[in-house]
Amino acid sequence: MKVVAAMSGGVDSAVAAARAVDAGHEVTGVHLALSRNPASYRTGARGCCTIEDSNDARRAADVIGIPFYVWDLSERFHADVVTDFMDEYAAGRTPNPCLRCNERIKFAAVLDRALALGFDAVATGHYAQLRTGPDGLIELHRALDHAKDQSYVLGVLTQEQLAHSLFPLGDSRKPDVRAEAARRGLLVADKPDSHDICFVADGDNAGWLREKLAERSPNPDGGWGGRIVDDATGEVLGEHEGTFGFTIGQRKGLRIDRPAPDGKPRFVLDIEPVTGVVRVGARERLAVDRIEGDRARWCGTVPTRLEGTVQLRAHGGEHRAVVETDGDLVRIELLDHAEGIAPGQAAVIYDGSRVVGSATITATHRVSGTAGVAVAGVARVSS
Amino acid sequence: MPETVYLDHAATTPMLPAAIEAMTGHLSEVGNASSLHGSGRRARRLVEESRETIAQVLGARPGEVVFTSGGTESDNLALKGMLWARAAQDPRRTRILSTAVEHHAVLDPLDWLARRGHAEVELLPVDSVGRLDLDAFRESLERDPDSVALVSVMWANNEVGTVQPVDEVVQLASDYRVWVHTDAVQAVGAVPVDFATSGVDALTFTGHKLGGPYGVGALVVRREVEVSALLHGGGQERDIRSGTLNPPAIAGLAAAVEHAAKHQAEHAARVSALRDDLVARVLREVPDAHLHGDPVGRLPGNAHLGFPDCEGDSLLMLLDARGIECSTGSACSAGVPQPSHVLLAMGCDPDQARHSLRFSLGHTSTAADVDAVVAAIGPAVERARVAARRAQSPAQ
Numbered sequence: 059m060k061v062v063a064a065m066s067g068g069v070d071s072a073v074a075a076a077r078a079v080d081a082g083h084e085v086t087g088v089h090l091a092l093s094r095n096p097a098s099y100r101t102g103a104r105g106c107c108t109i110e111d112s113n114d115a116r117r118a119a120d121v122i123g124i125p126f127y128v129w130d131l132s133e134r135f136h137a138d139v140v141t142d143f144m145d146e147y148a149a150g151r152t153p154n155p156c157l158r159c160n161e162r163i164k165f166a167a168v169l170d171r172a173l174a175l176g177f178d179a180v181a182t183g184h185y186a187q188l189r190t191g192p193d194g195l196i197e198l199h200r201a202l203d204h205a206k207d208q209s210y211v212l213g214v215l216t217q218e219q220l221a222h223s224l225f226p227l228g229d230s231r232k233p234d235v236r237a238e239a240a241r242r243g244l245l246v247a248d249k250p251d252s253h254d255i256c257f258v259a260d261g262d263n264a265g266w267l268r269e270k271l272a273e274r275s276p277n278p279d280g281g282w283g284g285r286i287v288d289d290a291t292g293e294v295l296g297e298h299e300g301t302f303g304f305t306i307g308q309r310k311g312l313r314i315d316r317p318a319p320d321g322k323p324r325f326v327l328d329i330e331p332v333t334g335v336v337r338v339g340a341r342e343r344l345a346v347d348r349i350e351g352d353r354a355r356w357c358g359t360v361p362t363r364l365e366g367t368v369q370l371r372a373h374g375g376e377h378r379a380v381v382e383t384d385g386d387l388v389r390i391e392l393l394d395h396a397e398g399i400a401p402g403q404a405a406v407i408y409d410g411s412r413v414v415g416s417a418t419i420t421a422t423h424r425v426s427g428t429a430g431v432a433v434a435g436v437a438r439v440s441s
Numbered sequence: 442m443p444e445t446v447y448l449d450h451a452a453t454t455p456m457l458p459a460a461i462e463a464m465t466g467h468l469s470e471v472g473n474a475s476s477l478h479g480s481g482r483r484a485r486r487l488v489e490e491s492r493e494t495i496a497q498v499l500g501a502r503p504g505e506v507v508f509t510s511g512g513t514e515s516d517n518l519a520l521k522g523m524l525w526a527r528a529a530q531d532p533r534r535t536r537i538l539s540t541a542v543e544h545h546a547v548l549d550p551l552d553w554l555a556r557r558g559h560a561e562v563e564l565l566p567v568d569s570v571g572r573l574d575l576d577a578f579r580e581s582l583e584r585d586p587d588s589v590a591l592v593s594v595m596w597a598n599n600e601v602g603t604v605q606p607v608d609e610v611v612q613l614a615s616d617y618r619v620w621v622h623t624d625a626v627q628a629v630g631a632v633p634v635d636f637a638t639s640g641v642d643a644l645t646f647t648g649h650k651l652g653g654p655y656g657v658g659a660l661v662v663r664r665e666v667e668v669s670a671l672l673h674g675g676g677q678e679r680d681i682r683s684g685t686l687n688p689p690a691i692a693g694l695a696a697a698v699e700h701a702a703k704h705q706a707e708h709a710a711r712v713s714a715l716r717d718d719l720v721a722r723v724l725r726e727v728p729d730a731h732l733h734g735d736p737v738g739r740l741p742g743n744a745h746l747g748f749p750d751c752e753g754d755s756l757l758m759l760l761d762a763r764g765i766e767c768s769t770g771s772a773c774s775a776g777v778p779q780p781s782h783v784l785l786a787m788g789c790d791p792d793q794a795r796h797s798l799r800f801s802l803g804h805t806s807t808a809a810d811v812d813a814v815v816a817a818i819g820p821a822v823e824r825a826r827v828a829a830r831r832a833q834s835p836a837q
Binding site: 086125127129130134167170171173174175176 | 754755758759761762824825827828830831832
């Protein structure tokens with residue numbers, strides 16, 4: 059096959075490209091320029107992360123012996139991923155931009171362009187496995203190395219996208235991939251893994267959001283500050299400088315000087331970006347046993363009812379669950395309760411190791427019996 | 442791999458056999474051209490003979506040829522060195538007039554000078570074929586001629602090939618005794634260039650664009666023009682430029698300049714005929730393609746073509762896969778294509794600016810190269826258009 063290997067400049071995608079060559083494919087390395095920053099490198103701004111990564115990818119392609127190009131997808135990335143990330147946070151949701159990037163950029167814009175230019179598939183360094191199922195459909199499975207498994211962020215891919223994807227690292231463990239990179243003479247063998255959101259240069263997501271969203275602030279001072287309120291009593295416990303600094307389930311950094319009457323730690327239960335109210339309360343009140351989602355995406359056949367598992371964040375655990383679908387909508391009953399679940403996160407649904415599909419969480423329901431019922435506030439259930 | 446069809450001579454062109462011979466013949470010789478002994482004198486003699494050859498074929502005096510590391514250094518030396526010297530003579534002279542279509546080796550030093558408060562830079566507009574708007578130039582100059590330190594106008598544009606009206610610029614500037622620099626990197630060997638006749642005060646050229654080696658070039662600058670040094674040290678080149686001279690490379694440069702200048706007319710006739718054939722036949726294959734730049738007053742090897750509704754970098758990749766090597770004319774160090782500042786200055790919108798490919802022919806180009814482009818361009822454009830259409834449609 060003629061394959062585009064998406065090369066980030068990291069070790070995983072470099073080894074993935076090399077393995078695609080070994081498998082007999084005609085491989086072309088492509089680095090995606092996603093930042094609009096490189097244009098400003100002339101003025102001395104630090105857009106150099108992108109340039110360094112691009113050079114690392116280029117040198118890996120040289121070593122592997124494949125042609126290499128940079129594709130500028132910065133406009134699409136900004137429109138489909140960065141703007142979406144800001145919109146979601148402004149609406150009080152917690153999006154995962156990596157899923158969005160896979161859905162809209164790597165396996166959409168890049169794949170579309172590759173197919174149009176005469177390629178057959180896109181290979182990436184994601185840790186996930188593809189298998190052909192008994193019905194002939196391509197199945198997406200968790201990686202052999204569960205610690206590195208990235209099937210969660212691929213849970214948005216459709217059958218059509220999976221049919222044109224290659225994940226050469228799915229059956230490998232990370233240390234082996236690094237060793238292989240060293241053996242192949244790839245200079246990125248020791249390059250540290252990336253963890254942060256790629257477009258937030260310094261890793262300070264809250265600061266980045268505060269700056270980018272200043273003009274959308276509901277407050278005259280341009281800030282997103284507000285009150286921290288005890289969910290049970292309504293008592294105001296403190297002030298904060300922006301809802302972005304908080305995630306549901308967070309315990310540390312609340313800066314509340316008054317201890318709870320029962321002496322137990324308080325957790326963020328709810329964030330209302332429009333009013334700026336952050337509600338805190340006891341850990342028990344975090345437990346969620348029902349989830350609703352929309353924007354369902356299915357890897358293959360669409361299930362109507364499924365007893366399986368769901369994963370609710372990128373490095374989260376599995377929860378046994380019963381999933382029911384109704385068109386674009388998904389209702390999930392969690393047999394294993396979950397904590398710290400926020401609207402905007404993706405619920406990825408598994409049947410064993412196989413990814414069935416995913417949905418974007420729109421509402422969470424606390425375990426009944428604790429005070430209060432559904433927490434579906436105005437800001438939280440949004441179409 | 443398919444055989445390479447190299448059509449990127451404006452980026453760099455293969456070394457001429459005469460230049461290779463001249464250079465390699467001296468690689469094994471020892472001698473610092475500044476040393477006083479026999480080996481040093483031999484090295485110095487090679488440098489000075491080369492300087493004389495270059496001066497003679499370019500219509501300059503030997504003492505006017507200052508060897509540098511190439512075009513970028515020569516441009517930086519001219520702009521900064523001449524501005525600082527001129528402003529030191531006459532502190533009122535702080536304006537630099539240039540064009541919006543200069544190479545980055547001119548634009549970026551100008552931007553640097555402006556940001557640091559050393560100069561007020563005016564980038565003058567061009568018309569739709571990329572030719573300097575002389576009325577705008579005259580207006581800008583005559584608004585306050587005594588405040589102008591320097592004019593810098595390229596001899597010919599590296600992207601779209603348009604030859605600039607350097608004669609007229611010199612005429613206007615000389616009325617006010619304003620210095621003129623020209624970046625002639627693309628021009629020497631391609632069009633007739635005579636330093637003395639042109640009347641410019643300083644001229645940039647480089648070896649690897651005309652069949653010489655990389656990493657060596659010169660600033661030809663009139664003896665009467667003062668230039669502040671950028672590189673300080675041994676003072677080898679008139680105290681304007683320090684650094685141990687590179688005799689083998691300078692010998693290769695001289696051989697290339699001599700050959701290129703002597704054969705310029707026949708080279709231009711042969712290459713422009715191939716170029717015209719390429720343009721005519723590509724336009725037959727892709728009827729809505731169009732030529733950018735001046736249709737008449739342009740470099741003989743330049744065919745800068747716009748292909749509506751497809752991206753230049755898709756086309757480049759598809760042609761590269763078939764061994765056809767050309768340019769989008771707008772690469773930057775990250776490899777991220779930015780819309781060309783030249784096309785934007787010519788009035789193209791950013792989308793149009795992304796549609797373009799530059800084929801540049803040179804001394805090794807053949808009719809078979811043209812045939813290869815003509816055979817490949819139709820299907821490549823079709824493919825690239827499909828890709829562009831898919832990119833337009835909203836993602837699902």
